[in-house]
Amino acid sequence: MAPSQALKTTFKPSRVVQPFYSGGAGCVALDSSGRILVTAYGDEAVITDIESGAEIARIDGLEDEISTLALAPDARYLILCISKSYQMHTYALSPDFTTSPVTVTPEQERQARQTTPTIVCAVDPTGTLVATGGADGIVKVWDVRKGFVTHNLRGHGGLVSALSFFMAEGETTVPVVAKKGKKKVMGRFMLATGGEDTTIRVWDLETTTNVATLQQHGSIVRGLDWSTDGTRLLSGGRDGVMCLFDTKTWNAVVTPTGEEVEAVGFVKPGVFVREDGGRVDKLVFAAGRQDRVRVWDLAKGEEITKEAKVEEDEEKGIIQIIYHKNLTSLLSVHHDYTIQIHSFHLPSPAPISLPTTRHITTNYDQILDLQYLPPDSSLIAIATNSENVSLVSSATFHDVAILRGHTETILALDVDWSGRWLATAGKDNDARLWKIDAENNSFTCAAVFTGHAESVAALSLPRQRPQEGSKAATEKLPPKFMLTGGADRTIKKWDVSVDGKKPRAVWTKRAHEKDINAIDVSPDDTLFASASQDRTVKIWSLEEGETIGVLRGHRRAVWSVKFAPAGVSAAVVGGEAGMKGGKMVVTGSTDKTVKLWGLADYSCIKTFEGHTNSIQRALWISGGLQVVSGGNDGLVKVWDVKSGECSATLDNHEQRIWALATRPDEEFSGSTIVSADAEGVITIWADVTSETIAEADAKEQALVEEEQKLHNYISIKDYRSAISLALSLNHPGRLLNLLQSVTSATPETGSLSGLVAVDEVLASLSDSQLGVLLCRIRDWNTNARTAVVAQRVLHVLLRNYGAQRLMGLRGVGRDVWDALGSYTDRHYKRMEELVEESFMVEYTLREMEQVMADGTGMEIEW
Known part of the structure; x- marks a missing residue:
């Protein structure tokens, strides 16, 4: 067995992935560089570097949920609108794009109160103005930097649902038609607003006039956008149409989309590329309930993306699109809490x-x-x-692929030795085998295993690696078999076939009396174990599918079972039980225990107790010398197999931990643990045992050197250095011994403490040293044995420092002075009582002396 120092005892979170968006249109913002992403998660605003996937800031303490937010294009300002309190908070971010990831420093500039909840808000292209639309139909325009209202725009009969600024780069000569038919020149600063009343209102912000009121929609308006030159205004609504308005006449071209539209916009000329050739500049996009971004050619009046009949799903759909004209991509926000970035490079044939x-x-x-x-x-x-599996990058946690095929929730995953084959099982009673080819960006379902009557909650692939140089190793062939089990209480062994033939079950066994929760194959592929709700774990022969042993001892359902790594036997646990040898398994149960079992006689070797709730996962790490477990108490515990003690408790979850894994590659095996809980929080734990030991050794070495230095100062009577070092090292015992030796010696003439040199040191302390020393004096003064030295030193301090400086010391509160005063009064009272008692002693002694004198001189007559 490896020496104890090889065990891992210290872990720290190297990365924590938390949910950062809780849904809602208008609750996502992106700066014009495409780097800084801001999302609302309940009452928190989360700022993320979209390139690295790193969370760079989180603004909390808002006391209520965020209803909508807006980000200045240059990311200098962030506006957060709170739902119930009607507050609007403005933060200065001060972004630094030279670092990786980007850094921001959120500082609240101001807050203002609205009269009704804010539904939408938008910042103008210059980052100078922000418009807010409320539930009362009023649109307010604010100066972002100074925080005052520049415009109050009234007219909508219901809540405001869409906003879009237009800022002309120079003088505009676009004529518009006013209400009475008279033409006037369109202003340079315009704002289009849409509302629940189905109308669109266009406002000239220079004159605060309503330029036009447009009534082409039959339902709430959800999207608005201006063309670059301001000659066109595009709108989309939940009535399923897009309207393209000519700002010269306000005549509209209405285009049915076949879906409820949530977002529309103009594509900047020159950014759209088609593989089949040809440049298309006059383009618009739209998205909504069909969960796809569609593009139309205005010149031809046709859709460029492929037309398709897509069924609308209440749990799907695009609710927001963010597009900056300087970017070559756009960002879509989906109802299922996903964000997608889309390229304008359209392949041929055109997708939907x-x-x-x-x-x-x-x-x-x-x-x-x-x-x-x-x-x-x-x-x-x-x-x-x-019903989907997300394949994410372990570096950025961006999705690499989404595996779609199951029709119900997926309950279990397993992967083979190569990482090329991933097995999944779920509530749709099926299991699937996926071929993962990340190099070629290919992720396909290779086989579907159908046959269980109820949900499949447990599965396992072979564990034995093929021989080096063999065809199976070089070509990474599919696994030879797969085991599945679930709520129908049966276990099936499948003969894996990926050549198009339907996989068949080699055998099916009625395994347990209740649901099967977990299955694991032994490292040599000769045995497998099954854990069940019936409180038992069974050991099976893999070839015949026959039970060869039953592990009984858990008092409740068993949720996890794992074979020990190859080469690790029960002898590693030591003691009489460990001498039996043989293979081992570890199990975790609802009875809050983790158990080690020896398969020589199927007995429990050790029980690890410490969790306060059910244990969902238990795994081996450190080559089989340690076990890690995660449970419903939100804790991850690391156990020493030999001693049975808990080596470390890792706490970073507030919800039950259902998923636990380690990196399978040997270099990091057991050094990286990942845990995930029921709230979607993922914590990656890194082993820092060696660093912790090295740091502790360095501190101990430094402490020894400092103590030797302190001893040397005392030896050469360098009291200034000795006292300063004792205070900085936080050595109250050493400092007390030093001062006691000074105060107990024959005092020098003119010294208060006993040595003039010590008086000089105590009279020239810094504020931090003075504060520490006063706290030490307070502690010494509580004990009669050390009160004398405390009083002597306190006397020196009171004679050399003014009351104002002593009372203003940081860390020295009123409680210190109250304690010094009360205990000093007690000591003086005790001394006064001793003086009074000394008179009685002196009287008694004088009387006894007189009696003794009378006894020697003459006989006393009574």
């Missing part, structure tokens, strides 16, 4: 939506299982409370 170049899941909800994918662990498979 703009191609997605990046997919970000902002809220995983409940994470039920996750697995690192070998060989380099660059990908992580995550099963959430949905």
Whole structure:
């Protein structure tokens, strides 16, 4: 067995991935560089570097949920609108784009109060003005820097649902038609507003006049955008149409979209590319309930993306699109808490939506299982409370692929030795095998395993690596078999086939009396274990599918079972039980215990107790010398297999931990633990045991050197250095001994403490040293044995420092002076009582002396 120092005892979170978006249109913003992403998560605003995926700031303490937000294009200002309190908070971010990731320093500039809840807000292209639309139909325009209202725009009969600024770069000569038919020149600063009353109002911000009121929609207006030159205004609504207005005449071209439109916009000329050739400049985009970004050619009046009949789903759909004209991509926000970045490079033949170049899941909800994918662990498979599996980059946690195929929630994942084959199982009673080819960006379902009568909650692939140089190793062939089990209480062994033939079950066994929660195959592929709600774990022969042993001892359902790594036997635990040898398994149960079992006689070798709730996962780390477990108490515990003691408790979750994994590559095995909980929080724990030991050794060495230095100062009577060092090292015992030796010696003439040199040192202390010393004097003064030295030193301090300086010391509160005063009064009272008692003693002694004298001189007559 490896020496104890090889065990991992200290972990720290190297990265924490938290939900950062809780839904809602208008609750996502992106700066014009495409780097800084701001999202609302309940009553918090989360700022993320979209390139690295790192969270760079989180603004909390807002006391209520954010209803909408806006970000200045240059990311200098962030505006947050609060739902119930009607507050609008303005933050200065001071971004630094020279660092990686980008850094921001949020500082609240001001807050203002609205009269009704703010529904939408938007910042103008210069970052100077922000417009807010309320539930009362009033649009207010604010000066971002100074915080006052510049415009109050009234006219909408219901809540305001859309806003769009137009800022002309120079003098505009676009004529517009006023209400009475008279033409006038369109202003340089315009604002278009849409409302629940189905109208669009156009405002000239220089004159604060309503230029036009447009009534082409039959439902709430959700999207507005101006063309670059201001000659066109585009709108979209939930009536399923887009309207293109000519700002010269305000005549409209109405285009049915076949879906409820949530966002529209103009595409900047020159950024759209088609593989089949040809440049298309006059383009608009629209998105809504069909969950796709569609593009139309205004010149031809036709849709460029492929027309398709897509069924609308209440749980899907695009609710917001962010597009800055200087970018070559746009960002879409989806109803399922995902954010996608789309490229304007359209392949041929045209797809039904703009191609997605990046997919970000902002809220995983409940994470039920996750697995690192070998060989380099660059990908992580995550099963959430949905029918899809997310493959994410372990570096950025951006989605690499979404595996779609299951029709119900996925409950379990497993991966083979190569990372090329991923197995999934779920509530749709099926299991699937996926071929993962990240190099070629290919992720396909290779086989579907159908046969269980109820949900499949447990599965396992082979553990034994193929022989080096063999065809299976070089070509990374599919696994030879797969085991599945679930709520129908049966276990099936499948003969894996990926050649198009339907996989068949080699055998099916009625395994347990209740649901099967977990299955694991032994490292040599000869045995497998199954854990069940019936409180038992069974050991099976893999080839025949026959039970060869039953592990009994858990008092409640068993949720996890794992074989010990190859080469690790029960002998590693030591003691009489450990001498039996043989293979081991570790189990976790609802009875709050983790148990080690020896398979020589199927007995429990050790029980680890410490969790306060059910244990969902238990895994081996450190080559089989330690076990890590995660439970519903939100704790991750690391156990020493030999001693049975808890080596470390890792606490960073507030919800139950359902998923626990380690990196499978040998270099990091056991050095990186990842845990995930029911709230979607993922914590990556890094082993820092060696660094902690080295740091402790360095501190101990430094302490020894400082103590030797202190001893040397005392030896050469360098009291200034000795007292300063004792105060800085926080050595009250050493300092007390030093001062006691000074005060107990024969005092020098003119010294208060006993030595003139010590008086000089005590009279020239810094404020920090003085504060520490007063706290030490307070403690010494509480004990009669050390009160004398405390009083002598206090006398020196009171004679050399003014009351104003002593009372103003940081860390020296009223409680210090109250304690000094009360204990000093007690000591003086005790001394007074001693003096009084001494008179009685002196009287008694004089009388006894007289009696003794009388006894020697003459006989006393009574």
